[in-house]
Amino acid sequence: MAKEELLEMDGTVTEALPNAQFRVTLDNGAKLISYANGKMRKFRIRILPGDRVKCELSPYDLTRARISFRYRDTGTRREAASGVTTAVS
Secondary structure (H helix, E strand, O other): OOOOOOEEEEEEEEEEEOOOEEEEEEOOOOEEEEEEOHHHHHOOOOOOOOOEEEEEEEOOEEEEEEEEEEOOOOOHHHHHHHOOOOOOO
16 A cells, blocks of 8 residues: 555656656646556557656656556557558548
């Protein structure tokens, strides 16, 4: 049981850093360094710059966070990156 509850906030990944860390800009404009949680690493969920994510912040250090969820995007950027094209009819 945690001593203090975590703060959950949404943001956008702005930069991928070494050692599987990311620079995230929150919706309120705050910038912080975050890392992917264990389940995301286990299932190899990729996080790229530009992705919308949900971060969990500790009330003790508001400059570091854990990425707990990556929101699904519209697919246009990922399809372009992977080389998959969709037929338009």
